[in-house]
Amino acid sequence: CSDSDLGPISLNWFEELSSEAPP
Amino acid sequence: NEAEQSTPVLFDDLAEENLQFVSKLKDSSSSCAVDVSTVWWEAAGCRELCVVTACENSVSLWKPLAPDHWGKVYTWQLGEIPVIQIIPLLDTCNLICIALGNLEIGEIRLLLYSSENDSFKQSLVKTGNIKAVLGLKDRRLVSSSRSMQEQEVEVVSFSETGRSKHGQTLMPPEETILAFAEVEGVKDALLGTTAMNSIVIWNLKTGQLLKKMHIGYSYPASICHRAYSDSGLLFVVLSHPHAKESESCGNPAFRVIAFNPKTARSTGVIFSSLPPGHAGRYMEGEVKDALAAAVLSSGAIAVWDLLLGRCTALLPPGPAGSWALVRWSAGGSGLLAGRGDGGVCLYRY
Numbered sequence: 001c002s003d004s005d006l007g008p009i010s011l012n013w014f015e016e017l018s019s020e021a022p023p
Numbered sequence: 024n025e026a027e028q029s030t031p032v033l034f035d036d037l038a039e040e041n042l043q044f045v046s047k048l049k050d051s052s053s054s055c056a057v058d059v060s061t062v063w064w065e066a067a068g069c070r071e072l073c074v075v076t077a078c079e080n081s082v083s084l085w086k087p088l089a090p091d092h093w094g095k096v097y098t099w100q101l102g103e104i105p106v107i108q109i110i111p112l113l114d115t116c117n118l119i120c121i122a123l124g125n126l127e128i129g130e131i132r133l134l135l136y137s138s139e140n141d142s143f144k145q146s147l148v149k150t151g152n153i154k155a156v157l158g159l160k161d162r163r164l165v166s167s168s169r170s171m172q173e174q175e176v177e178v179v180s181f182s183e184t185g186r187s188k189h190g191q192t193l194m195p196p197e198e199t200i201l202a203f204a205e206v207e208g209v210k211d212a213l214l215g216t217t218a219m220n221s222i223v224i225w226n227l228k229t230g231q232l233l234k235k236m237h238i239g240y241s242y243p244a245s246i247c248h249r250a251y252s253d254s255g256l257l258f259v260v261l262s263h264p265h266a267k268e269s270e271s272c273g274n275p276a277f278r279v280i281a282f283n284p285k286t287a288r289s290t291g292v293i294f295s296s297l298p299p300g301h302a303g304r305y306m307e308g309e310v311k312d313a314l315a316a317a318v319l320s321s322g323a324i325a326v327w328d329l330l331l332g333r334c335t336a337l338l339p340p341g342p343a344g345s346w347a348l349v350r351w352s353a354g355g356s357g358l359l360a361g362r363g364d365g366g367v368c369l370y371r372y
Contacts, residue, residue: 007286009255014209017233017284018226 041372042326042336042358046091048074048367055079056361060109061353063116064096066136072354075119076367079105082121082134097143099134111353112158118185120148120158128153131166135185148179148187155215157203159227165193165213167200174199176215178227193225194232201244204259207251214259216247222259224284236287242278248310257282258292260310260329262317276305277315279329293332298325301337311351314372316358324349324360326372336372 010016057077064073064084074085074093081098088094101121107128110120119134131148151168158164162181167174174195180188198217206212211228220243224233238245242263249260261278277295282288295315297303301323308317315327322345324338338360340346348361358370 005290006256006281006283006288009283010285011255013255013257013284014212014226014233014252017224018229018231021226021231021233023229023231 042338043371045357045369045371046093047369048076048085048093055363056348056365056367057106058109059348059350059359059361059367060111060119061350061357061359062111062119063353064136065116066096070116072352074359074367074369075109076361076365077106077109077121078365082106082109082119084119097136099143099145101132101145104130110156110158110164112162112164112181113160113353115162115181116183118162118181120164122153122156124153128156131156131164133181133185133187137184139184144185146185146187149177151175155200155202157205159205159213165203167195167203167215169199176200176225191227191230193227193230196221196223196232196235198223198235202246202248204247204250206257207249209252212250212252214247214250214257216245216261218244220245222247222282224257234284234287236282236284236289238280238289242275245278248277248308248315255283255285257284260315262305262308262315264305264307274304276308276317276319276325277310277327277329279332293329295327295329295332295334298334298337301325307348309350311356314351314356316349316351318346318349322346324358326358338370 060075076083083098084096085093086096104123107122107124117136121132122128123130130150133146137144153166153168156166165178167176176193176195177190179190198219200215202216204214213225213227215223220238222236244265245261259280274297275294279292280289281292303319303321306318313329322340324346326336328335344362347363350359356372361367
């Protein structure tokens with residue numbers, strides 16, 4: 001699967017989603 | 024007894040990947056096997072991998088006595104509520120969790136040995152309308168339960184002696200959780216699959232609900248078995264008890280899907296379908312590392328290599344009857360196969 005199929009990939013997805021989600 | 028054993032059928036030329044019969048647990052008192060599992064058990068300074076068998080009203084612990092012989096160590100007698108399943112607690116010793124209930128789980132109990140007063144005990148962990156439960160690392164247990172309109176998702180942790188500590192609540196999604204999986208490679212991430220065929224991700228440390236991602240409509244009621252994060256993608260192993268057979272994928276039992284948790288977009292990676300020409304549907308199964316095993320409606324057990332997406336062994340129903348249960352052993356690559364009549368056979372994969 002390429003980046004274009006799945007959109008921009010982040011190695012730190014867990015930390016980024018944790019900072020974006022409501023507490 | 025040799026005539027009773029099923030002869031494994033190999034599906035490819037991977038000679039080293041074999042399913043060999045090792046031994047059989049003989050329990051004359053058992054009428055039906057509800058579940059089977061393994062547990063590390065330490066007694067008199069000796070730590071051994073033991074087998075746990077569950078019947079409707081009792082749970083037994085078996086230790087290896089000789090290469091082909093197992094001896095029953097203890098049987099916990101339960102009350103009137105039937106045992107539904109054994110909940111393995113990973114990396115623990117001398118602790119067994121079980122779920123009891125009628126159709127749905129109404130109670131979770133802990134079975135243990137107390138060295139303080141040299142006795143086998145049982146204690147109540149949780150009651151309620153419990154929809155899903157999973158044993159986590161570090162002696163923890165996550166469960167989801169429904170009360171009226173509310174869904175509660177709670178993590179309970181145990182001490183080494185089996186005392187339950189204060190539980191942590193995770194933010195519940197609107198959809199009912201059907202199964203959980205820890206995310207390998209991300210310490211505090213937990214994943215769940217819902218009745219509306221979505222995947223949800225939590226932060227176990229903060230209790231935050233981080234993301235909801237839809238799996239798609241082709242494979243309803245997907246159940247998550249394993250999840251791992253690699254190169255920024257979340258790989259999820261799902262089973263599809265209600266999947267329809269298709270020309271392109273056959274009759275899929277397990278599927279690996281890659282999700283981008285940032286965008287919620289996904290793509291199928293590999294299908295593990297029933298062997299060609301083999302009738303039957305996926306009934307129930309378990310995944311360990313890259314191996315998946317399932318009981319099929321034909322009464323056979325099939326084993327797949329998830330990396331190859333290929334069935335590598337098949338255990339047909341033997342003269343003694345159909346297989347009803349299949350579980351991977353906690354240590355090594357042992358396979359526990361249970362029949363409806365209470366017989367449990369151990370195989371080496």
